[in-house]
Amino acid sequence: MALVVICGQPCSGKSIAAVTLAEALKESETKQSVRIIDEASFHLDRNQNYANMPAEKNLRGKLRSDVDRSVSRGDIVIVDSLNSIKGYRYELWCIARAAGIRYCVVFCDVDEEHCRQWNKERGDRGEASYDDGIFEDLVRRFEKPERRNRWDSPLFELYPSRDGIEKASPVISEAVTYLTKTVDSKTQDVRILQPSIATQGARFSEANSLYELDRATQEVINAVVEQQSLGGAISRVTLGSELPPIEICRPVGLPELRRLRRTFVKLMGQASLSGPPLPTDADSAKRRFVDYLNREFGGSSA
Numbered sequence: 200m201a202l203v204v205i206c207g208q209p210c211s212g213k214s215i216a217a218v219t220l221a222e223a224l225k226e227s228e229t230k231q232s233v234r235i236i237d238e239a240s241f242h243l244d245r246n247q248n249y250a251n252m253p254a255e256k257n258l259r260g261k262l263r264s265d266v267d268r269s270v271s272r273g274d275i276v277i278v279d280s281l282n283s284i285k286g287y288r289y290e291l292w293c294i295a296r297a298a299g300i301r302y303c304v305v306f307c308d309v310d311e312e313h314c315r316q317w318n319k320e321r322g323d324r325g326e327a328s329y330d331d332g333i334f335e336d337l338v339r340r341f342e343k344p345e346r347r348n349r350w351d352s353p354l355f356e357l358y359p360s361r362d363g364i365e366k367a368s369p370v371i372s373e374a375v376t377y378l379t380k381t382v383d384s385k386t387q388d389v390r391i392l393q394p395s396i397a398t399q400g401a402r403f404s405e406a407n408s409l410y411e412l413d414r415a416t417q418e419v420i421n422a423v424v425e426q427q428s429l430g431g432a433i434s435r436v437t438l439g440s441e442l443p444p445i446e447i448c449r450p451v452g453l454p455e456l457r458r459l460r461r462t463f464v465k466l467m468g469q470a471s472l473s474g475p476p477l478p479t480d481a482d483s484a485k486r487r488f489v490d491y492l493n494r495e496f497g498g499s500s501a
């Protein structure tokens with residue numbers, strides 16, 4: 200019923216924030232059930248998770264799948280991980296949108312020096328801490344959330360080094376209110392994300408098949424353009440939980456995407472005259488277009 204993305208620099212108090220928020224939600228008037236999804240649940244070593252790109256991608260994939268499975272169960276799901284890449288936060292936001300639930304980001308805003316110090320103290324106490332090289336790399340790659348982005352909004356900011364993390368603090372209380380209050384259609388102060396057409400599987404009418412095919416493929420192109428515009432090394436475009444991702448190993452410009460779309464629509468139109476009929480709903484049109492793009496880009500849609 201809600202997805203909360205905790206984000207922040209390494210060793211910035213994210214786990215403490217996640218547990219504090221979970222307790223506050225459980226004790227709230229509505230007595231919410233909460234599930235925390237964190238890196239520790241995969242029993243992997245903190246440094247191994249971030250040792251190289253494949254390991255990091257693997258970790259993000261595991262967390263994403265777990266979130267995807269959990270959001271429909273009625274709990275409030277809190278993802279406690281770095282969640283430092285905006286493209287990844289966008290993917291999590293897409294999962295919330297596909298599930299039609301509310302969503303927010305809780306940011307532990309701590310300066311690097313405090314994080315470095317806390318990480319060192321953790322090591323000195325004999326607890327698992329980040330190796331220096333990994334810590335510095337993570338700090339450098341952190342992409343701060345910005346509330347003007349849909350996937351970073353609403354944004355609840357905590358300042359653990361200044362204020363600590365208290366259950367009764369104004370920010371935790373605001374987050375609890377946002378996550379538990381009844382939706383008032385007049386004030387619209389709580390946003391329940393709505394599944395896009397991509398996730399609703401609307402059926403095409405016979406007469407409109409080609410037009411609808413055109414529209415469905417345009418939505419896929421929009422998603423590719425939007426996710427590429429986030430910058431960074433986007434190698435996978437996600438289209439919600441019902442559709443396979445598009446694997447892209449190089450930047451692809453709009454002209455190329457438009458050309459591929461036109462060719463696909465033409466091929467489908469021609470094929471339907473003598474072969475298989477056009478897809479009957481938006482999802483299957485998208486799935487076929489994604490398969491086509493993955494073949495063109497040399498990826499796979501498995």
Ligand SMILES: Nc1ncnc2c1ncn2[C@@H]1O[C@H](COP(=O)(O)OP(=O)(O)OP(=O)(O)O)[C@@H](O)[C@H]1O
Pocket residue numbers: 207208209210211212213214215216245280317318320321359360362363364
């Ligand atoms: N407000 C605080 N004041 C002092 N120390 C703190 C505070 N918040 C966190 N710490 C220190 O930072 C350590 C790490 O906290 P926590 O595990 O919540 O961080 P994290 O961001 O989840 O770390 P990771 O990036 O490893 O997941 C704690 O063990 C504690 O020593």
